[in-house]
Amino acid sequence: MPLSRSNSCVDIDFTLRRTFKKTSFRPLQREVIVAALEGQDVFVQAATSFGKSLCFQLPAVIDHGITIVISPLLSLMTDQVNALRLAGIRAGTINGNTSFEEKKDLLRDLATGHPLTRLLYVTPEQCSSDHFRKHLSTVYDQQELARIAVDEAHCISEWGHDFRPSFKQLCWFRESFPDVPVICLTATATAQVRRDIISTMGLEESKTKVFTMTTSRTNLHYEVRFKCDEEDHFEDFLAWLKSTHRRRAEDPQRRTQLDKKQERVDNVPGIIYAITRNDCESIAARLRSNKIGAKPYHAGLTTQEKNETLQRWVNNEEGYDVIVATTAFGMGIDKENVRFVVHWSIPKSFEGFYQEAGRAGRDGKASLCIMYYSREDRDRAFKRIANDKKEASNLTARMKSLQALINYCEETNSCRHALICQYFGELTMPQCDYACDWHKDSKALKRAKKNGLQSEEWVSTQRDMGRFDDGWDGYD
Template identity: 35%
Template sequence: MIPECVVETEPLSYCTMLTSDAEERLLESLKDLGFNDFRGKQKEAITAALTGSDCLVLMPTGGGKSLCYALPAVITGKLAVVVSPLIALMQDQVSNFNKRGIKSDYFCSTRTEKERAAIIRGLQTANIALRLLFVTPETFSSEQLLEHMRGIYASGQLALVAIDEAHCISSWGHDFRPAYRRLSSIRRELPGVPIMALTATATKQVQDDIAQSVLRNPLRLITSFNRPNISYHVRYQLQGSSSAVSQIADIIEEMKGPAGAVPCCIVYTLKPAYHAGLRDAERTRVLEQWSSGQIPVVAATIAFGMGIDRACEPLLSSLYPRVSIVVVPA
């Protein structure tokens, strides 16, 4: 059951408070997952979902966006559908949530027919055990999945729809993806479900575009996406100097730890070892071995690394930047 909302004396377009009992359950669930307190705007985002409001969440990478959509599913005992752009990211998140005891899975074209059928059967039960289902925007928009989403929504078992990396919705954004734009159908197909759009990077123009495209009178939860623990360096490859690959190898050598440990590293390149064309089993193997530290360095396209949770201080290097470097005045 969704926690009862306490309405303030001044009418608001969304409810911002929970009852004391609901607050207590919220904190208990948080601690059950191994956290002592909320960070940033997490509590406000979770409250918005629990009270049926749409929200736009702008938090830095590593700011805890995934908890914003996971906790409402845990508290309500319902399903949260999470739209995510990359299969590697979905696999990583599913693995992490299952380790925390939150039953999760992902549904996309790379899964076998048997695996997809098993997920669909689970969605057709009277009491859905799954709490988080990750899908690509293309899969979410397919009639096959939409049909099941309508049934889950009609039975009252859909907690929310979360749109991760929501800046992909906007044609003004740096990662515009047409399939994300089609997510505007959520409001038509699932009119009462709360929608949570999350991103770590969005200008005011992109925020407005996201809100107008898929959200309904959203609560905007905006925090700085500045990461003081991240620094940027541009190194020019001068004519006659060593190759870019050799220069990156030298940087990795400089960053080795006291025991000679190689730092975890992703090198973005046009000729990668990891890319979307690999077989699913091979991509899974590379991701798991990199995440566990067996492989310290991966050469990849941007299909690898976005949002992946690994406890290290990674070196991210791009041999061929696909966007311009812009200096913004303070």
């Protein structure tokens, strides 16, 4: 049974300020929220810094009833629920980490048909439970099921980079609750993936309000740094980081700005993505031995260790400047001043690279995204995909995405920002104000590729490009 949609006169700006403590919407956020409040099915593809969660959280505060949020990421659910509760919003999550008592309380709340919970975060696996579905049907019968929000919606599509078979079963919502609006959100979706998501969810493409924002992040400076397999690029990265510290220390105006914000001169917050847990531990240890505050973050650590590391890094505490993590780190983390993201080797997909790099510069200020690339790493990446039996169902899509990322790395004749936009099917190319290695010096980039992938002149070539101390003054 449909909910009554009578929220057109509600002051969403007042709710934004009062509940979410924000002074203004980001571009297109208001339009998405209005469409959701009008009861339309909505698809949102927007960059990491857009603030997609607000697009279903704010309507959930205004609307009558409960919003069900489906997410594949336990840490993301926990972080968002904690933030909502701090804002005074009734929110909960049912997943593998939920205590028995809390799960029982949330299910009891649903069973009344008139839940007090405004947002309930669940995994797609939970949505397959007959017991859970029965409770949702009770809520629906009482006209209190406000909407279904699917976060990380690219997981629905077999053509997506992170397909999860359990997401396919989410079509049950439209089949069972045909008049309950659905909002699907993702940072990474080609046109083919978008069509697949809408079709799989049982939505009508002609009636779905689609918002696709540009993938261009002009404040991010993209670089590919070429290397041979036997070369250790730790010294290259360390030299760049120390030169950044030095420039901050030597600039009186910057020192004054940092003092006003109570930030240390030697704190350049960043993320390094590595493939293995051992790499995370090793790189973090080497940075600490060079007086850089760095901590590892991976699945082998206890929950307490990970939570403490995350919180101290978010709070810019001394000794927690750089996180060296596997790719599970960073989803939904609200830290705006990340000044760099480094991929220690090529990640598994183009979408993964874009999403992870996008965690830099969420405050709109200049930030650096470095990818270290070797053809040996490329070959290992292909082997990992081919040997991953869990992902065999979408092997073709994953291989295609990795090949696109390889092409991005090997390209020396185009702007990095343009290559990203082209991959996601954008027709309008971005204005890159020397915010990539090609625009900065295309000839030096070609030399670096030629020398870096096959000779011992790599370090000197990097110096020729000015990468150790280039004087670029973009970092806040």
